[in-house]
Amino acid sequence: MTSTLTISHLTKAFGGVQALSDVSLNVAPGERVALLGHNGAGKSTLMKIILGLIAVDSGEIAVCGSAPGSAVARAKVAYLPENATFHSALTGLEHITFYLRVRGEPVSEAMPLLDKVGLGHAAQRRIGTYSKGMRQRVGLAQALIGHPSLLVLDEPTSGLDPVSRRDFYELLDGLAAEGAAILLSSHALTEVEARTDRLLILSGGRMVAEGSLHDLRREAALPVSMHITAINGYDTDILAALPNAIRVGDSLHVTCTQDEKLQTLAHVATLKSKVADIDVIPPSLEDIYSYFSRRDGQ
Amino acid sequence: MIARIFATAIYETHIARRNRWVLIAVALMVVFSLVLSAVGSAPSGGLGADRLSITVASLTSLSVYLVPLVALLMSFDAVAGEIERGTLPLLLTYPVARWEIIAGKLVAHTGILAVALVAGFGAAALVALASDPTAIAGAGALWRLAWTSTLLGATFLGIGYALSSQSRRASGAAGLAIGLWLGLVVLYDLALLAAVVADDGGTFTTQVFPAALLANPADAFRLFNLTASQATVAASGIGSAAASIALWQSLLSILVWPIVALGLATLAFRKVEP
Numbered sequence: 001m002t003s004t005l006t007i008s009h010l011t012k013a014f015g016g017v018q019a020l021s022d023v024s025l026n027v028a029p030g031e032r033v034a035l036l037g038h039n040g041a042g043k044s045t046l047m048k049i050i051l052g053l054i055a056v057d058s059g060e061i062a063v064c065g066s067a068p069g070s071a072v073a074r075a076k077v078a079y080l081p082e083n084a085t086f087h088s089a090l091t092g093l094e095h096i097t098f099y100l101r102v103r104g105e106p107v108s109e110a111m112p113l114l115d116k117v118g119l120g121h122a123a124q125r126r127i128g129t130y131s132k133g134m135r136q137r138v139g140l141a142q143a144l145i146g147h148p149s150l151l152v153l154d155e156p157t158s159g160l161d162p163v164s165r166r167d168f169y170e171l172l173d174g175l176a177a178e179g180a181a182i183l184l185s186s187h188a189l190t191e192v193e194a195r196t197d198r199l200l201i202l203s204g205g206r207m208v209a210e211g212s213l214h215d216l217r218r219e220a221a222l223p224v225s226m227h228i229t230a231i232n233g234y235d236t237d238i239l240a241a242l243p244n245a246i247r248v249g250d251s252l253h254v255t256c257t258q259d260e261k262l263q264t265l266a267h268v269a270t271l272k273s274k275v276a277d278i279d280v281i282p283p284s285l286e287d288i289y290s291y292f293s294r295r296d297g298q
Numbered sequence: 299m300i301a302r303i304f305a306t307a308i309y310e311t312h313i314a315r316r317n318r319w320v321l322i323a324v325a326l327m328v329v330f331s332l333v334l335s336a337v338g339s340a341p342s343g344g345l346g347a348d349r350l351s352i353t354v355a356s357l358t359s360l361s362v363y364l365v366p367l368v369a370l371l372m373s374f375d376a377v378a379g380e381i382e383r384g385t386l387p388l389l390l391t392y393p394v395a396r397w398e399i400i401a402g403k404l405v406a407h408t409g410i411l412a413v414a415l416v417a418g419f420g421a422a423a424l425v426a427l428a429s430d431p432t433a434i435a436g437a438g439a440l441w442r443l444a445w446t447s448t449l450l451g452a453t454f455l456g457i458g459y460a461l462s463s464q465s466r467r468a469s470g471a472a473g474l475a476i477g478l479w480l481g482l483v484v485l486y487d488l489a490l491l492a493a494v495v496a497d498d499g500g501t502f503t504t505q506v507f508p509a510a511l512l513a514n515p516a517d518a519f520r521l522f523n524l525t526a527s528q529a530t531v532a533a534s535g536i537g538s539a540a541a542s543i544a545l546w547q548s549l550l551s552i553l554v555w556p557i558v559a560l561g562l563a564t565l566a567f568r569k570v571e572p
Contacts, residue, residue: 051391053572074393085384089316094309101305102392126316142388 002065004029004150004181005050010059012045012205019045020205023059027181029149032172034192035185036289037202043185044082046202047152050183051079064149075103078148082155082185084139088128092119092138095127099142113141118167132159140168144175151175153184157191169195189285201292209292213285220291222283224261226254226268234274241271302394306402311409314372320410323368327418334360335422350426350436351527354443357422358523361415361447362516366454366483368414370475372407373458376400377567378471387572397564400459404452404560411451419444439527446519449556453515456559463566483516508543515559518551 005027012020020042027033037043048054049061052069066072086095096110114123117137127135136159143151151172157165165188172195176182186192192199193213201209201216209216229251230238238252239245245254256264261280268278283291314320334356380386389399423440426433458475465471490510497503511517525545 048387048572051387053387053390071393071395074391077391079388079391081384081388083384084388087313087383087385089313090309094312098305098309099392101308102302102394104301104393139388 003027003062004064005183006060006062007050008060010046010049010061011057012049012054013057018205020049023202023205023207025200025207025210027150027183029179029181030176031198032176032182032196033184033198033200034196035183035200035202036187036189036192037185038293041202041293042205043202044154047079047154047183047185050150050152051077076149078143078145078151080139080143080151080153080156082158083132084136086127086135086138089126091124091126092130092134092141093123095138096141096145099145103146105146109145113144114138116144116171117141118164133161133164136160137164140171144171147178148175148180151180151182151184153182155185155187157186157188165191189289193285201289203293213288216288216292217283218258220283220288221258222287222291223255223257224283225281226256226264227279227281228252228254228268228275229277231274231276234271237274238271242267299395299398302398303402303405306394306399307405307409310403310406314406314410319372320413323372323410323414324417326364326368327414328421330360330364331357331418331422332425335425348433348435349430350423350433351439352436353422353426353433354436354439354523354527357419357440357443358520361443361450362520363483365411365415365447365451366516367479369407369411369451369454370458370461370479372410373403373455374462374471374475375468376403376459377462377570378465379462379468381466381570381572382468386570390572396567397560400456400560400563400567403459404455404563407455408448408452411455412448415444415447415451419447436527439523442526443523446522446552449552450515450519452556453559456556456561456563459563460559460566463563463570482514486514487517511543512547512551515551515555518548518555522548522552 003026005025007026008024010020010023011018023042023046025033035043035046045054049056050063050068052063052067052073061068063070063073064076092114093110096113097107100107100109100113111120111123114120117140119134119137119141122130122134127138130138136156140156143153157168160168169191172182172184182196184192184196198210198212199216200207209219211219228238228245235247235252239247242252242254244256245252247253254264254268265278265280268275335353337356377386380389390396419440423433423437426436457478461474461478462468462471465474490507494503494507511521521543522545525543525548
């Protein structure tokens with residue numbers, strides 16, 4: 001299947017400062033891709049380039065087969081800016097009605113859209129009276145207008161409470177199932193972990209890692225940690241049997257590489273009569289993220 | 299295309315209504331028009347003109363100052379305000395061309411200005427008609443003043459959008475707008491007057507001066523209205539200048555300026571990087 005978004009060897013500098021260097025990526029229809037990176041890593045710049053708001057210095061980019069920012073591309077792309085802002089004097093309903101008109105969609109869609117993001121009750125109130133989370137949901141409602149082929153969402157869940165976040169990802173799942181490609185940036189790593197198909201990590205304007213969480217975990221080859229709880233009095237025996245174990249509080253911690261994991265577990269299993277419990281803790285997404293962001297001199 | 303311009307125009311009308319710009323513009327025009335028609339009626343006795351024509355002469359002078367000012371006040375925020383609020387990037391990702399956004403704003407703001415002008419001039423006309431039944435003879439001059447004022451407003455709205463695109467802050471754009479108003483409406487005429495006096499009937503007065511008047515939309519507006527209604531020439535100070543410039547020339551300036559201003563605004567807005 002052809003990609004909805006194709007970027008190859010993209011480079012952008014702002015007055016001598018390299019914002020993006022040789023960035024390449026693809027997003028296929030129905031795919032949910034998370035873009036991770038520090039503040040200033042180039043996430044927002046990349047998104048603005050995809051939207052056609054900023055021109056590139058060099059590199060190729062195709063959005064739904066067209067140039068970014070072209071009329072064809074804009075008709076198929078929806079955007080949710082970081083900290084979505086709207087004119088405070090107008091109501092949520094007036095805003096959504098405006099956005100529907102500009103996209104050539106029926107105005108009667110406005111209330112169903114606002115209901116969908118849980119703002120039906122506040123539709124007639126001015127945006128100036130909305131909380132940050134409510135404004136974010138107006139942003140979400142406008143991004144759902146029509147049937148966008150590509151959704152570009154800049155930190156879409158910032159300002160949303162945990163329940164709203166879950167609802168939001170359910171909306172995204174529905175859109176992806178209908179064939180929309182989704183590119184979202186986030187700082188909430190644990191959140192995107194379960195809710196996206198692929199992760200991209202930007203660091204200092206470079207794409208330092210790309211793949212599913214499973215791929216990245218394997219590539220990073222970070223050590224696995226095991227927390228062993230000994231049956232009363234046997235902890236010294238276990239420490240003696242496992243030379244690299246250390247005592248942390250009431251439990252014993254063992255760290256090993258991915259390759260040694262099964263071997264270590266087998267070793268612990270031989271001490272079965274002395275072990276009360278064992279927890280195997282894989283490297284967290286935060287660990288993997290830090291590993292890739294730091295690898296290139298960050 | 300029309301639908302998107304229309305959508306933007308409705309959106310901007312809502313904002314202007316909420317921000318009380320509609321109310322402010324109407325109130326300003328009505329109050330000033332009534333005051334001027336009351337004051338302007340005093341010297342009319344010996345001129346042999348009807349009451350409404352005299353009022354139109356006063357309203358022409360009022361419009362030259364007030365219409366550009368109100369237009370600039372309504373437009374200075376148009377682009378810089380969107381940048382400052384952070385609403386521009388999202389808008390520009392929508393399938394709407396930049397000129398369509400500008401045109402939509404222009405339609406809304408010109409409409410509001412037209413409503414204010416009709417209210418103000420209408421009030422002045424009613425006062426004139428109530429005291430002088432022959433005043434109906436000045437209806438043509440009033441109608442001419444109304445549509446030329448609307449075009450003058452559209453010109454300054456366009457210039458306001460262009461200035462607004464040059465600034466990333468609304469406060470900066472406001473400064474530019476006030477500066478422009480002072481320059482084009484107040485200082486421009488003073489400078490021309492000083493030059494004419496210094497020149498004392500030389501080539502500047504015969505060649506450059508008429509062109510300079512036509513180049514300024516506010517002066518062209520004043521010239522056209524004064525030339526068109528001969529009765530008001532008596533009540534004005536630049537009658538002699540008006541006489542040397544053909545009516546079609548000032549009319550052309552009035553008609554071309556709104557298009558030029560819209561073009562300037564679109565060019566300036568195209569350069570804005572959100």
